[in-house]
Amino acid sequence: MKKTSEHQNLLDQLQQVAEGLGKTLAPFCEVVLHDLTQPEQAILAIHNNLSGRSVGAPATELGLARAADPEFEQVIANYPNTFPDGRLAKSTSIGIKDSKGQYVAALCMNVDLTVFRSLNTMLMQFGSVDTAAAVSETMAPAGADAIRLRIDQFAARLGTTPRALKADERKALMRELKDAGLSDVRRAMDIVAAYLNVSRATVYNDAR
Incomplete structure (x- = not known):
């Protein structure tokens, strides 16, 4: 040509x-x-x-x-x-x-x-745990995982991420956590504040 x-x-x-x-x-x-x-x-x-x-x-x-x-x-x-x-x-x-x-x-x-396949293999090995181990432990407060899971589910329904929730969305989230009994979990407000990357005062305000 x-x-x-x-x-x-x-x-x-x-x-x-x-x-x-x-x-x-x-x-x-x-x-x-x-x-x-x-x-x-x-x-x-x-x-x-x-x-x-x-x-x-x-x-x-x-x-x-x-x-x-x-x-x-x-x-x-x-x-x-x-x-x-x-x-x-x-x-x-x-x-x-x-x-x-x-x-x-x-x-x-x-x-x-x-490289990616090798990296994937290494990450899978590094991230694996022994499910048959005699000991199972968590360093998080009891119920913390349940709170985080509910927050993730709430944010996913809105098509966003936990840290991107707006004020009115956080208020709705706190109502949902309360209705599910998760606001009664020990240190619940601290867990929510850390997961949303906001202050404890903000979380208490959203929970009113």
């Missing part, structure tokens, strides 16, 4: 987009800009290089298929992929068309899943 001034302008703008995405998603996401008007030297820019490719490398099979077919799907998101060294990746490919509906570029993002 002969490159026109329109194509060049699109590619110039996409280089800025690729650079911005690369900086934002570093270091776990490779961002690649493909020039589909020159499939044999398609890679125009590559940020956070995870695949070992270089500028001037040819287009992938997906890129070639897209360049040959204007009806090819424009956005393919979160599909499984593999880096040359075998690392698993999650990829998204976005095709860019010119004013005539022809594909001239593709912006691709490849996320290295290795």
Whole structure:
């Protein structure tokens, strides 16, 4: 395909987009800009290089298929992929068309899943407890978990978070806690104040 001034302008703008995405998603996401008007030297820019490719490398099979077919799907998101060294990746490919509906570029993002899967495994191990242990203990006052759970449920119904509750919403919350008998829990006001990140005086005022 002969490159026109329109194509060049699109590619110039996409280089800025690729650079911005690369900086934002570093270091776990490779961002690649493909020039589909020159499939044999398609890679125009590559940020956070995870695949070992270089500028001037040819287009992938997906890129070639897209360049040959204007009806090819424009956005393919979160599909499984593999880096040359075998690392698993999650990829998204976005095709860019010119004013005539022809594909001239593709912006691709490849996320290295290795680090995230390892981190997830470590977090699961760190957060696990021995449910068969002979001892079970809590450092929170009795009933504190029930109060916090009720607060979370109340905030979720309003589509917000406990610390973002407004004054009238806090008053309604305190009525609900009272009706449920949770305001009688030892140090209930202190628990509510800490969980909502407000003063004890505010909580007492809301409970009137």
